[in-house]
């Protein structure tokens with residue numbers, strides 16, 4: 513069977529500010545995101561949609577989300593999103609719902625079912641899935657038992673072997689896993705938050721973390737540390753028979769290197 517795949521770009525942890533000149537830890541997050549968008553534009557014939565997995569904004573302001581929408585206009589691809597711990601979900605719902613930016617949290621495409629869940633808790637860095645969210649997830653999975661399924665959330669349900677980051681992962685992962693264990697059609701779980709590439713497997717489900725489009729965190733570090741690496745994103749090809757492929761793209765960004773030098777790396 514030779515069916516063409518659906519191609520998704522996972523873009524995460526953009527951390528935009530209202531002010532385009534503002535920096536996060538020495539990095540201008542607007543410039544690093546623009547570099548990523550330019551790469552996405554160069555790949556646009558190979559990308560069907562964007563999935564943005566949280567921390568779209570650093571300051572949660574309406575202006576930061578309007579700026580995000582504006583920066584994505586040249587790409588003009590269907591863009592789905594979920595909030596992260598830095599976001600303001602209510603503000604996002606008001607702004608990120610026009611033209612190609614879609615508020616839907618459940619959809620089917622290319623033979624796959626997509627379920628996007630909110631793990632962010634206002635005022636808390638850690639992730640948590642509410643009873644309402646868990647019940648909704650279960651209902652979506654019961655309703656489409658035969659389609660391969662991709663779930664996205666901001667927080668990883670696993671420790672990533674970085675002591676400081678592992679304090680802010682999904683705190684009720686056991687409840688999440690209990691649902692997935694009842695629904696073997698779930699193939700992939702995508703998340704952000706950790707600003708680094710990550711891959712592990714549990715009961716036949718693959719869990720994938722992606723680099724941020726902003727600053728990169730040093731893997732396996734007991735305390736907070738930046739890694740001098742380019743911004744990136746993840747490409748995923750999804751075949752209707754449930755097969756999938758993925759790769760990480762890194763985007764050279766001269767501004768980024770200069771800023772890293774300023775932080776002491």
Ligand SMILES: [Fe+2]
Nearest residue numbers: 525567596705
């Ligand atoms: Fe982040």
